Amino acid sequence: MHSQDDMQPEARLARSPKAGVAVLRGGMAIEGHAPVVGLPLRFLITGMLALGLGVGLLVLRPDLLATYHYNQYVIAVTHLFTLGGITTIIMGAMYQLVPVALETPLYSQRLARWQFVLHTVGFTGMVGMFWVWNLPQVGHFASILGLGVGLFVYNLARTLRQSPRRNAVTGGIASGLGWLVLTVLAGLYLAAAKCWTFSPFAPLAQMHAHAHLGVIGFFIMMILGVSFKLVPMFALSEVRSWRRAAWAIGLVNAGLAGLFVTILVGSLWKLAFAGLLIGGLAVYGGEINAILRARKRRQLDWGLRYFVTALAGLLPVAGLGVVLAWPRLPLTALTTQLENVYGFLALIGVVTFAILGMLYKIVPFLVWYHRYSREIGRQKVPALADLYSARLQALGYWLYLAGLLATGVATAFGHAPGVRWGCALLAASLAVFALNMGKIFSHLVRPKPSPLMVPMATPGIAGASHLTLTP
């Protein structure tokens, strides 16, 4: 149990009869809940640094993608991307998005702060120990990370219990949390199986099963679940069919469960479960397409374009997955390199690209809310879009796509110089992204509100008091 001090300050206010905080009919309290900027930001910034470091390493060591993936350096860099980059960002994003996605405040910020320490120590230690291939130490650091993951899952599970809804959003998040726990357990099993040879499964099959759990079960599932809330919100639309959304989550879950087992035991049935999983993704794509077709804002902003393009990347990844799962696929230099392409496109082409798009939504709001929400109606506050440069977003988008294409092709043919150039394009895109993030973060240091120029002529209506209009 947590003491009341563990709860957020807003939640304590809500319990005070004098506070008069919002109360939802039916007896459920809605705590005044401000997004606390420091907590999600420390995760997001750490994750962004890890992604930058990962791409930088690939520029320096293109052989990691240009040669077969079963070696210590590839495993180290992969965990830098997956644990240090993507997982850290998703965790930070979840701490920020919980109030909106689940319509309830986060259960405990204190647990989240402790989790950050455990997570950061855990993943940095793991990456370092993978690099020098010290597996007992990998296991120790993985245990620290696992403890942090336990806090994260417990915190979000308690938050989910408080949520007033049960739909594809909560279902997707709950599924993602479940898969995350299984991924960590599978990873710990892998490390133990390397230290003590007791596992009946083939080492490569174990690793591939573990990877699919993490990438599809946690990363893709969280993206699916949260997108049912965020895409309609930002595209000015609504979920067209909650039943279809639920089917998507269910089919992906069923497909992944079967895929995990069949990869592990080397069964030919993996193709059937891959088909089931792809069916779930197709249903998801159908719902997202319906949401976007019904949108009131015709032009997608760049954040959503990043996200939608990343989702489209699921098509080639799924196609490649089917090819690689095909029975009696000949083991050639090309097919083994295609496994690298498959992993690269899934992690960098789909998950990371989608996350970059979502960061363009999450980070500006976080900074804007922290800096300007108190000034609304009192001073002229900038719009969200004023915090960053759309031109830089566009430049980063095209650099990223070019980098993906170049790196993917070069990886397929094991062409190290090509991989280096492709990753350099990705690094350039991330540098542009960092520049834009710097513009956003500069508002934390130098806020730019200005006095109201026009008196409040139209009471109660936004914008009427602080606009400059060019005729």
Add this chain to the structure above:
Amino acid sequence: MSQQIVTLDVREDLRLGREPFSKIMGAVAQLKPDQALLLIAPFEPAPLYGVLGRQGFTHESKAVGNGDWEILFRRDSGDAARLDRGTAKGAAAAPTAPAPGPRDIRVVDARGLEPPQPMVVILEALQELPAEGELRAHTDRKPMHLYSQLLERGFTGQTDEQADGSFITHIRRR
């Protein structure tokens, strides 16, 4: 009597992903009594009708091809700053209101706006709320980030979900 028409084209703003709401409201704020606003948009901005309607504007809309719309907003009376007072149009669907009933009920329809614009609309409306008044804020989503701002500014809020999945938050001073 001829009326001068001020034209505002927000298609480029939307194409660039900019939220044009503030720009539109700025144009409305600067309209002279004998002026009307012709808005050109790439879709029918239905939520705007309610917002400007409560300021005393009527509208005539027509689709002009390529999916674009032209909407002419005219003042329907001389009272440009009128809000719904003493009535609760649009909030009639709210199952109950906090007791005792406020004398001055104002309604803000913040549906169809991208975050954080609904919060901006609501907080700006609160600047002018009389001591005994109530603001009824209609939103697409439960305004989770609004509550702490209400607390900080000395208000309470009570949110009811509507049958259509939208929300009405009743806001009064503490």
